[in-house]
Amino acid sequence: MATEDGGEMAEGFEASVEGRDALLEIDVAVARNSLRAIEHVWFVAGEAMVRSPARDEAAGAAVKKGPWTPEEDQKLAEYVEKHGRGSWQRIPKLAGLNRCGKSCRLRWTNYLRPDIKRGKFTDEEEQLIIRLHSLLGNKWSSIAAKMPGRTDNEIKNYWNTHLRKKLLRMGIDPVTHRPAPANLNLLSSLLCPSAATHLGNALDPQVDVAHLLKLQLLQSILQLLTGSSATSPVAAAAAIAAAPNANLLDLQRSINIPLGSTNHSMNSLPMDEEASMEISSTNSFPAPAPAPEQAENSSTDATGEAWEDSDFWKDIIE
């Protein structure tokens, strides 16, 4: 645990050793079978970990940092429930906590608040975060405001640990929500008159791995755009190639996917004025480029039929 100065570190080390020794006396196997024991471990370990920077507030020094103990949680929760939030600066003193107000506010908003929804994010929530992030960027608090029960911190963490990587794997830039430039080149090449040749090569037993990977990448992008594999890959790819600067919403419109189709809850979102304006401005983007004639034509030729066939994709990926 980081300490603010050397003196605190020395005191903290002593406390840490005591705490560790106390911890060692606990039978871990038994402790794990008992909630009470877990709390005891948590408390002792917590004391050991976080005592270092803490000193008596009356001595006019640092407040406690690090993990919150169940006791502290209880004090804060009871105080806020009884008196309301009021001034966070005064709450620690009034609630009998040796914490700074900021820490109390964070603990309450991210953990103790009664309306917090915990547990894994659902697929719908994931889609919602992606869509909101494409509209709002890293405005985590604004995104959290559209997702009752979820905190900005939780959403931010989930984005950084899961969704960002997921988009990258799909070839989508998580900042711009657009296909990466390299992928646009690929898509363009797939739409060029020799697209059929590419496809033919891909189906050839001698096909090079790069072609298969490219096709798989395209499929991933389409799935992200549409939420299903039912949309014509040609139409979607044509839209991407025709409007490389478009974001996901533009592209969805370009290929005639209803805006709520990837996430039905989106349509019923409680939008504040700011968010509504942002969305409407997005909607008023230069009219989405109509899918090029080439794409329309190709959906009728032999290659197009293959593209239209969702089993076709399944086969390729498998």
Next chain:
DNA sequence: AACGAATCCAACCGCTCCTCC
């Protein structure tokens, strides 16, 4: 079983914004 790497997530930090005087 042991170890290191990778991942997760609660909590902190520094900054900006807002309100009040």
Next chain:
DNA sequence: AGGAGGAGCGGTTGGATTCGT
């Protein structure tokens, strides 16, 4: 107008946990 204090936000950190070898 501008300074002070408080609240809130986004980025980062680091300990705990999980995964892979």
